[in-house]
Every structure is written in structure tokens, then in C-alpha cells.
Amino acid sequence: MADLIISQRRRFSILFSLAIFFSLFPYMRLVPLAIDTQPTALVFSALAFLFQPHHKLPAAIYLLLVLFACAAFLMLFSGVDFSSIRSLLGYLTILFTAYIFYLSARDDLDRFQSLLNFAIVVWLSVGLIQTLFARDFLTWTISDWRTTDQRGVTSLAPEPTFYGTQALFFMIMQIIVRPRLWQITACAVSIVAFAASSQILLVIVIALCIVFPTLLTSRSGRKAAFVLLLVMAAGAALAVDLLEGSRLVSLATLLLEDPTALVLVDQSGNDRFASIFVSLMSAYQNALLPHGLSGSVFQSKFVEMKILFPELLWFAPPTTTIMSGIGRMFFEIGAAAFLFVFLMLYLFRRSTIELRWRCFVFAAFGGVLFTAIPLNHPLVGGILGLLIWRANRQQASSASSMVLTPRIATTS
Template structure:
């Protein structure tokens, strides 16, 4: 029974956008439903102590308290979605760890197969039909043709290219964490390429570049300095008179625009502006309030949103749903206590040992993904957190 539940859970986490239950929002609740079923029958104190899961229990309890204290009369669907960010990691992470303890090799093979399916679907969408297999993600698939015409990347099995790029990077990072013997380098590299060349996500590219910068700075400072020198020299030598309209590839266009004028990149791309500048605006609001918890009431965010748009005239827009940052929304709502949880995740990632730079980069990219507009209620967060805990506590970084 556990084997069947584990397989269903892993499939639901690897393909979180496939529409089984007709609800609003990108992510299906399948993974948390299966996780609860696994916990009811198989959770034990040994597992909780081994992986130090009490911090997830404390975080979930804190989220419930925030909800009860700030969301009366509890009639907003969006506020219940906020609550899921706090409670879903405990259920899904614990269930994934139980599953990995029971059938590690089988689930790693399933992860590899899932990466292959994502790539296969994306290739067919790029070279054959942009709407191939998008019927599985419900109404979100209706925009596939429009997205293709606009010059953005393919959707894969996600509701839009940015979520495609982020999710495939998280799958690659999870595989890197679980691949102790470095036997899956090709598949990890495939995740790199898919996020950039198939999803063509500027946000994914930005996360990878930031992760590469941190990795090179820490582990290869000479290479880091060489890259900085090249970035200063290349525009002067090669790109003085380049015509950006010559490329129909969004990623290529953004790279060339950045090389030509790095300071103007936020004004030239709406998606980057809303996400990257939105992160800045979110943390500006957070620190202006001295990390005091705001609670989960959505109308409080709408008031802060209007203030941010008035204060920063270079912002092209901000989400009505909440702060456009996975970590940012937690710290905005929960203050210093949510900051501690975010630092817990970051410290786990940063203290994990690897034997090659590409693995370091793709795992480090997960930190920057959740600084972006990608909430931790997405099952990808629980997947990578479970993987890093399993690596540290069971595989012992060998």
C-alpha cells in the first residue's frame, strides 16, 4: 500500500499542474491529500526526530495562529490559500521522506522518467504543436498558441513558461541532491537547457545566473573575476551596433539588451519588471515595517500594493494575489519568525556538499527561485526540501 501511495505522491509532485480536481489556481491539491493519507498510517516519532521535522510543525502552527488572529471572519478563499503555504510543507515533506525511506531507488528512477517526459512534451510543443498535451492542465492550456505567437517559450505541462522553467530546474536540483554517485549529469544538464532554450524563461535564466555568480565567487574566484572582465569587454568589442530586432528568441534578445545596457533591462521586459522589481518593492515594504508580522488578511496586501505602486514609479505592476516573492510573502505576513524559516531552508541548501559546479549551480538556483514569484505552496518546494534533508540525514553527503 505504501509503495502505491508513494508512487502516486511522487507523480503528483513531479506533475503538479495536471488538472484532476477542477479548482481555481495553478497547483492541484493531490499531493497534500496523498501526503495526509501516508502520514495517517506511516508517520512516527523516529522519522520526525531523524530529520528534525519539528521546525516544520512549528512553522505550520505559526501559520494557523496567524490565520486565526488576522483573517476573521474566515470567508476569503485566497486567505486559505495563504494558509496552505504554512501547513503544506510539513505534510508533503514528511510524506516524501517516508516514501524515500521505503523505496529510494524506485522513486529516483521515477524522477528521471518525469524529467524525460517534461522534455519530450516540450520538444514536441516547440517543433510541432504549441498546444500538445496542454489539455491536461485545463483552461490554462488555451493560451498555448498565443504564448507561442508572442515569442515566449513553450508551456510544457505547466500553466505558463516561467512556471515551466522554475519547475524543471527544481526537478533537476532534486535529482542532483539525490544523485550521490554523479551518474545523472546528463539529465541535470538537460534541465538547465530546457529551462533556457525550451521554456525560454527570463526569470529562470536570471536565477541560474545569480546561482552561477554565487557558486563561482565561492568556489572559483579566478573564474568569477574572468567572467566579470569579459562582461565589461564584450559590449565594447562585439555589440556596439547590434540590432535587437533581428532575434525572435526572447532569451537571446534579453541577453543582448542586458549586455548593451544592463541598467535598462527592467524597463524593457514586463515579466522581469513585475517579478524582479516586485521582489525589491516587497522587501522594501518588509523592512520599512521592521519585520513586524502583517498577518494573512488579503486586504492588507492590497493597501500595501497601492502604496508600493505610488512610491516606485518604475514598477509596471504588482500582483493582486500577494507579494510577488515566495520568501517575500512569508516574511511580509509572518515577520521575523517566517524569516527564520526561510534562513533555515537557505542554510540547508548552502551547507550541502557537491563534487561538481553544475550540481551546485542548479541546487543554489532553488534559493533564487523562491525569492521570485513562486510560492512555497508549490510542491516543488517540499520536493527539494525533502531531498536535501534525505541527503544530509541518510546519505550523509558521501
């Protein structure tokens, strides 16, 4: 019996590590699938969940289970096609990876930190090699590599924006676990110098603007705010000098001259804005009733919106893919998406992360979820799992103090 238990735990440990590894390398393909985000992390997370000896789910995980149940129920009535199956797998990925990352932080935080350190170094090193020597270095490990000379490198992602998103996710996870300078700096270098992703830099700037007022509440915070302004100014000047002629600098110049031009002039900006606008506007016009998971429904709504708002949607072609995580939820499952919003607010309130770091984490994570991030990206659920761990750790500490207090009082 003891040997059986040990064998089961060893099997779970291997599956557990593989699930975390492929979550940190979500675009690495083991089989030739013509999709960006590979399902490998979902497969190993599901297997680890099944082989996990005891299923004691935190209450927050049940909300993710309800989201998946809503999506599965709607798929039965909205028709089953490739796009609906892909969407459903996105909700399932969030559920399983959130649980796996929660267990990782709760039971073996050192192992998780080691895997995260390894991922940060590998992604940074590949980005450096691509920048200095060969832009196509290790691109054979992913299914569809795409970039241009005016854009940044991709590291182990299909395109620079995905690389920037991955680096930002690493930064967020490191802050949740414990803010450490070298990991955060490495992620920042990946975003600015290698990926040169304007979308992710915009998310970071907005997050920093939200964090800034929290720094003014103390003397040390005001010093940190002053240093932050100096670093941002120096970084902007250095970026303009080093990345002259790149798409990042041209977009920054366009944004400073006329902020609306980012949507009304730039084709890529209009394309990304269109998914957010069409999905949320359609949800609003439908009184937050669900549209279902079929991509053809979104495409028909896209065509209607282009007729109604020709100036706003002047470039973006109608598509079956919703390039917005939050937009996808509200379009597909309607008002049930507020369960996700409620979960985020609950985790923000219960988190033990220092306020300024907490504001940055939730602002940056929430900002990325509005952009072209697929729900089947395993680190969406992974970050939620780490936040759930943080919230439950506070509850565990509170429970421990309540138990110990009477015992101390009795013995005194």
C-alpha cells in the first residue's frame, strides 16, 4: 500500500512539473499543430489534476469551474464547431492551470521559483541571441514565426507581442511570489530591448500611472516615485536612441502627436482595437445576454459593427477570432463574465501583496486581459492560481492565529 502511494505521488510530481514547464513555454510544440498556443500545458495539467491524490479545491477555484460550466452549457445550444471547441478549451485551461499553479505555490514554492528562474533566463537568452546574431534562432520550435525588421525579436514566441506578453506574465508572477530585482529587470529588458512591444509597453505605462499615487503616501514611497520618474525618462531616451526607426518608436511618436491616430491611422492598432470594441459593444447591445461560443456569430456581429461604425473600424477585417480575453468572456457567456470580475476584485482585496505591487499586478494583468490574449494561454490561469494562493495564505494565517490565541490565553 505504501509503495502504491509513493508511486502515485511520484507520477503526480512528474506530471506536475511538466504542466508547469509547458505553461512557461506555451508555444513550444511537441506535435506539428498549426496553432500558436499549444495544448501541451492543458494536457499535462488535466493529467496532474486526475492523478492528484486529494482534491481539496479552494473556494475561488469553484468560480472558475462555474465559468467553464456556463461555457460548456452554452456550447450545446450555440453549435459545435472548431471555434467553439477552442473557446471551451480556453475556459478549461484556466480552470486546470489555476489549480496546478495554486498547488505549486502552496506545496513546493522553491521548485516553482526554480522553474520560473529557468524560464526567465532561457527566454531572455534566446531573445539576446536573436537580437545580436540570428533572428530565426530556435524558431523551428514554434508553429508559426512572424516578425519584420522594424519589429522586435520573438524569442520562443510566434511574434514580438507574444514575447512581450510572456515576459510581462513572468514579471507579474515573480512579484506575486516575491519581488526580486534581477528577475524583474530581466523581464523589463526582454520587453523593451528585445520584444520592443508597443502594446505591452502601453499596458505597463498605464499600470505604472495607477501605481504612482500609492507611492506618495510615505517618505520612502516619494523617493521611489522620484527614482521611477528618472528611470522612465532615461529609459525613454535610451529607447529612442537605440530603437530609432523601429515600429515602437514610430508608434510612440504617433501617439504623442495624436493619441487617436493609434486607432484611426495605424492598421495594427485598429485591428486590435476592433476586437475589444466589437465584443464589448455587442455584449452591451445584447443586454449582456450570451452569444455563445461559435466564431461565426462574432464574425456576423463584426460585419454589422463595421457598417454602424465605419470610421472606427476602417481597417480591421471581420474575423471569427475574438482578440481580447475580457471581450471574449462578455461576448460568449454574457453577464456570467462578472463572476470573473468578482473573482479579480476578491483576490485584490484578500491579497497579502504590498499595496504598490498589488496595484501594478492587477492593473497590468487586467490590461493584458483586454488585449489579444487567448484564454487558452496557460499563464492566464497560472497567475490566477498564484493570486488564489496568496489570498488563501492570508486566510490560513488568520485561522492559525484564531486557534492559537485561546491556547496562549489558557497557558498564561
